[in-house]
Amino acid sequence: MPSADTHTVHALYTEHHGWLSTWLRRRLGCAHSAADLAQDTFVRVLLRPQVLLTLREPRAYLTTLAKGVVSEHWRRQALERAYIDALAQVPEALALSPEDRLQLLQTLDAIDAMLDGLPPKAREAFVLSQLEGLTYAQIAQRLAVSERTVKRHMALGFAHCLALVE
Incomplete structure (x- = not known):
């Protein structure tokens, strides 16, 4: 500086x-x-x-x-x-x-920080898919949106994570 x-x-x-x-x-x-x-x-x-x-x-x-x-x-x-x-x-x-708990908590915090820049619906769709294992159809039903919208949210989530990794 x-x-x-x-x-x-x-x-x-x-x-x-x-x-x-x-x-x-x-x-x-x-x-x-x-x-x-x-x-x-x-x-x-x-x-x-x-x-x-x-x-x-x-x-x-x-x-x-x-x-x-x-x-x-x-x-x-x-x-x-x-x-x-x-x-x-x-x-x-x-x-x-206790060590494993700390490591897991730090990992969860890092994931949360990675997803911070996503819009709320895209973030929720991404978490439901990647952490809870829901299908796009199940996510669409839970979020009251179309599967096409879920696909867009997921694409945005993956693009966001890839940009942060690079």
Whole structure:
């Protein structure tokens, strides 16, 4: 990162980190999570320093980034809760080790992140097909759409995943 960008990011962080942490704390109700998500928000700033050159409303920009980070946080928590609930149904003899649980949870989180850019219906169709093993006809019935629409959703899902892999 060029020196000018470093100074700009540093100034943005210095001027707005406290405000952003407070904003996040009000929404999350947890100072620790707010601190973590504030840092995640500034990591996103670091990933796109070129945006800072034309930035007129830094708090609006940070709010937009933070909303995405919060959304990912809640989705990840929901995924973890669903996983823990599913594990509670598994007989103890078949239970996974803590290491295997962590690896599986990280894999689920990675899959969730991969599918994040898909429209909701395409995402749901892709998950129903690839994780639940439903046929296109079953997916069409469940989503109340045509099989042709399911095929389009699946093509979009596969294209999205392939683009991320490349």
